[in-house]
Amino acid sequence: MKRLFSSMIAASVLATGGAMAEPANPSDPSEFRELMVEFYQERYPDIPFEEYNNGVYAIDEDARSQWEGMMIFPETDQYIAAGEELWNEYRLPNGKPLSSCLGEAKGLRAKYPYFNEEDGEVHSLGLDIINCQKNAGEDAEKVWDPKNNYKKLANVLAYLASESRGMTNNVQINSEGAKDAYNRGKEAWFRRTGQLDNSCADCHQYHGGKYVRAEHLHMNLGNTTHFPIFRYSKGKMYTMHKRIYGCVRDTGTVPFAQYSPYYRDLEFFMSYNDNELELNGPGIRK
Amino acid sequence: MKKFTSAITTAGAAALLAAGLSFSGATMADDAGMSESAKKGKEIAFGRGAGNCLACHQMKGGNLAGNIGPALIAMQARYPEREDLVAVLQDPRDKFGDQTIMPPFGANKILSDEEISHIVDYLYTL
Known part of the structure; x- marks a missing residue:
């Protein structure tokens, strides 16, 4: 954290003529988000903000041309179609569709993640689907949780992402509770863990855009708008929580469960920082 | 040819x-x-398992290296004392500070002392 703040400070010191001494870590989410955006503007001055939802393809022309080739017949189409069928045909034990619990598909993804004032928790779309089924008394093995029915969950999330394409990411923070959730997510972002002793920020912020072997590290800005993603390297769909889980595990950390409060707070922090970007899921990555 | x-x-x-x-x-x-030890070290440094130095560092003969850390060149000149180089692999935080992205290979038991010694032998050939 110190390092982000110190580079932010370096910028502000330049701007103010060296008056500041303490690293900036505003607890106000909008102020912190502003610093995060400036951090990238400073690193990639030629990349317009609205390009960040394209990930590393915003900064690498070669990779972008390959990526655009992948998009001519996007692999994600089949998952969207499968998800649409599931969404339309699945019935909860009470005979009603999922929309009876979550609302209509159009624009649903754009309402997530959100902070629920009643239970004091961040809600992820994936977990709300799972909870709809559980609360309606669905058989445990039929619930679309990541363990038992991951593919169904990913397909429906792909369909729902497609139904919010083109909308603007607009995560709201209107209470102390929501602010606290954002700041917990921020802490998770900067916390160094595991055998590699790395934080999310180590790779995806301080070194975001650099190469690990032949691959760019993704930058955190714009990294939530396109989930779930089809990964060519793995040949399957990844929800955001599966991706976070795997990334954390790869640093030699014992990960929390997908949709645990810890990762939901992290999702909230990351998503809020991506406000004003266009939603463009489901995405495709190498 | x-x-x-x-x-x-x-x-x-x-x-x-x-x-x-x-x-x-x-x-x-x-x-x-190269000595046998340095050859073993090179294998670990280039491999994608525990060492994986190429992920972040450019090294002579290594294809598609990352660019997160500095290129590993002139190691003898940069680290005249062997123990200093060993110490960096054991726990880079001592030299580079708590915020370094380089993993503490020895301290967190990613590599054994023997493996670190092989890698150091290899690094001195660069």
Whole structure:
């Protein structure tokens, strides 16, 4: 954290003529988000903000041309179609569709993640689907949780992402509770863990855009708008929580469960920082 | 090799080839003169398992290296004392500070002391 703040400070010191001494870590989410955006503007001055939802393809022309080739017949189409069928045909034990619990598909993804004032928790779309089924008394093995029915969950999330394409990411923070959730997510972002002793920020912020072997590290800005993603390297769909889980595990950390409060707070922090970007899921990555 | 060279028509490609040949030639020669320990070290440094130095550092003969850490060149000049280089692999936080992205290979038991010793032997050939 110190390092982000110190580079932010370096910028502000330049701007103010060296008056500041303490690293900036505003607890106000909008102020912190502003610093995060400036951090990238400073690193990639030629990349317009609205390009960040394209990930590393915003900064690498070669990779972008390959990526655009992948998009001519996007692999994600089949998952969207499968998800649409599931969404339309699945019935909860009470005979009603999922929309009876979550609302209509159009624009649903754009309402997530959100902070629920009643239970004091961040809600992820994936977990709300799972909870709809559980609360309606669905058989445990039929619930679309990541363990038992991951593919169904990913397909429906792909369909729902497609139904919010083109909308603007607009995560709201209107209470102390929501602010606290954002700041917990921020802490998770900067916390160094595991055998590699790395934080999310180590790779995806301080070194975001650099190469690990032949691959760019993704930058955190714009990294939530396109989930779930089809990964060519793995040949399957990844929800955001599966991706976070795997990334954390790869640093030699014992990960929390997908949709645990810890990762939901992290999702909230990351998503809020991506406000004003266009939603463009489901995405495709190498 | 002759056949290959004759196929090259542009000056640029020829220069590239010449560079490539001398490069791979040098690598082979380096490997030939390497101690057994350094060879083991190179294997760990280039491998994608525990060492994986190439993920972040450029090293002579390594393809598609990352660019997060500095290139590993002139190691003898940069680390005249062997124990200093060993210490960096054991726990880079001591030298580079708590915020370094380099993993504490020894302290967090990613590599054994023996493996670190092999890698250091290899690094001194660079």
